[in-house]
Amino acid sequence: MKLLAANLLLTTPYPVTGRTKQPHEKLRDAVRWAVWAEEAGFDAVGIGERHAAPFLSSSPTVLLAHLAAVTSRVRLVSTVTVLPLLDPVRVAEDFATIDHLSGGRVDVVIGKGNDPVQNRLFGYDLADQWQLNREKYELLRRLWREEEVTWSGTSRPPLTGATTLPRPLQQPIPVWHGSASSTESTELAARFGEPVFSANAFHPTKKYTDLVAHYRDRLAAHGHDPACGVVGVGCGGLYVSERSQDAVEAIRPYYRAFLQTPAARHNDPEFSDVEDAVERGPLLVGSPQQVAEKLARWDAEFGGVEVLQIGLEGLGIPDAEQRATLELFLDRVAPVLREELPSRVWPDTEVTA
Numbered sequence: 001m002k003l004l005a006a007n008l009l010l011t012t013p014y015p016v017t018g019r020t021k022q023p024h025e026k027l028r029d030a031v032r033w034a035v036w037a038e039e040a041g042f043d044a045v046g047i048g049e050r051h052a053a054p055f056l057s058s059s060p061t062v063l064l065a066h067l068a069a070v071t072s073r074v075r076l077v078s079t080v081t082v083l084p085l086l087d088p089v090r091v092a093e094d095f096a097t098i099d100h101l102s103g104g105r106v107d108v109v110i111g112k113g114n115d116p117v118q119n120r121l122f123g124y125d126l127a128d129q130w131q132l133n134r135e136k137y138e139l140l141r142r143l144w145r146e147e148e149v150t151w152s153g154t155s156r157p158p159l160t161g162a163t164t165l166p167r168p169l170q171q172p173i174p175v176w177h178g179s180a181s182s183t184e185s186t187e188l189a190a191r192f193g194e195p196v197f198s199a200n201a202f203h204p205t206k207k208y209t210d211l212v213a214h215y216r217d218r219l220a221a222h223g224h225d226p227a228c229g230v231v232g233v234g235c236g237g238l239y240v241s242e243r244s245q246d247a248v249e250a251i252r253p254y255y256r257a258f259l260q261t262p263a264a265r266h267n268d269p270e271f272s273d274v275e276d277a278v279e280r281g282p283l284l285v286g287s288p289q290q291v292a293e294k295l296a297r298w299d300a301e302f303g304g305v306e307v308l309q310i311g312l313e314g315l316g317i318p319d320a321e322q323r324a325t326l327e328l329f330l331d332r333v334a335p336v337l338r339e340e341l342p343s344r345v346w347p348d349t350e351v352t353a
Helices: 023-040 060-070 088-101 116-122 126-145 183-192 205-221 244-258 262-267 274-280 288-301 319-340
Strands: 002-007 044-047 075-082 106-111 149-151 159-162 175-179 196-198 231-233 237-240 283-286 307-311
Touching (some): 002 075, 023 060, 023 319, 126 149, 175 205, 183 205, 244 274
Parallel strands (some): 075 106, 106 175, 175 196, 231 307
Antiparallel strands (some): 149 159
């Protein structure tokens, strides 16, 4: 199992201390976290995309381009690119440029997004996002694979003999389909035989495993071998301590504060508290052995997990505390995952002595 450290540049006050970081601090922190993640042993770093408060991740390609210059090994992943809001020509150009700057280390995760505020900002109706995601991805896929593209659709002006530059260094740039709530994304991924990334952040695990099961079924329907399906998953929070009781009590105030955020209220998780979210849902909380055992269960329930995404901001846990729990995870849990749950993706990210 490969490990992806992701950042959304959340700007809300820390739930326990009440401190709020200024924008320049958050942006510089995102760079420092990425450099630390590479040094600590993560396989990839990700920058998400949001265009509304309380996030500062409105220019992920700018950040990823900078990270290409200050890292050398990790994959650089968009987690996610909200494709329905964007022009596929611009997306093709931007990520191909980062692909060259990074030496071919880019992966793109596309998704529809579910924030009505950012949709209004760009003049789109949230109800149209699935159709826009599908049409724009069909064009983006062609732009990275073909030259002299002629295309027409409903989401942008037509193209006649268009060739985007630079051409990607990777042929092609890997694309994952972000899957959170609908079979629309898993259907699109299955159609092209491409990987799925399950959000696995707010709801009981079964909701997400059902979507991944649909993906594997539809791979076969589209003529692909279901065994070749590649799945990544996120988590709703991570806290590892030597004693499980300490981990639960340490994360409790942060998780309770998270349940009151606009994002949580919008997604309406059904968990009553930490124990419930650990038992049935997306929290990875406990001793190193317990967290490793839960990830082994996820691997079985999802039919194989190639990549685990962990948020660097950790539900608003202060940086030093978050780094300590991540270091314990990397020291005690990650070696078990890499030995017992090998991954087929990103073979060049392995840390060598």
